[in-house]
Amino acid sequence: MPDEIALRLDRATAEDLYAALYETGEHVAAGAAITPPTAGEAERLGRFLRDLGHTLGRRCSPSCDHL
Numbered sequence: 001m002p003d004e005i006a007l008r009l010d011r012a013t014a015e016d017l018y019a020a021l022y023e024t025g026e027h028v029a030a031g032a033a034i035t036p037p038t039a040g041e042a043e044r045l046g047r048f049l050r051d052l053g054h055t056l057g058r059r060c061s062p063s064c065d066h067l
């Protein structure tokens with residue numbers, strides 16, 4: 001695939017991501033409540049979003065120098 005990206009996730013982050021996407025889908029499809037993340041889940045998902053953003057060429061903050 002010419003324009004692919006690859007991310008490696010630890011199991012906890014993968015589980016958090018699955019749950020977040022699943023709950024978002026159920027929320028959009030049927031109005032189900034979204035469970036607020038625990039502090040650990042929020043931290044792992046935040047790191048995931050930062051890393052994915054960097055992989056896509058996006059800055060994580062105005063002063064980002066990770067790219």
Ligand SMILES: [Zn+2]
Nearest residue numbers: 060064065066
């Ligand atoms: Zn950054």
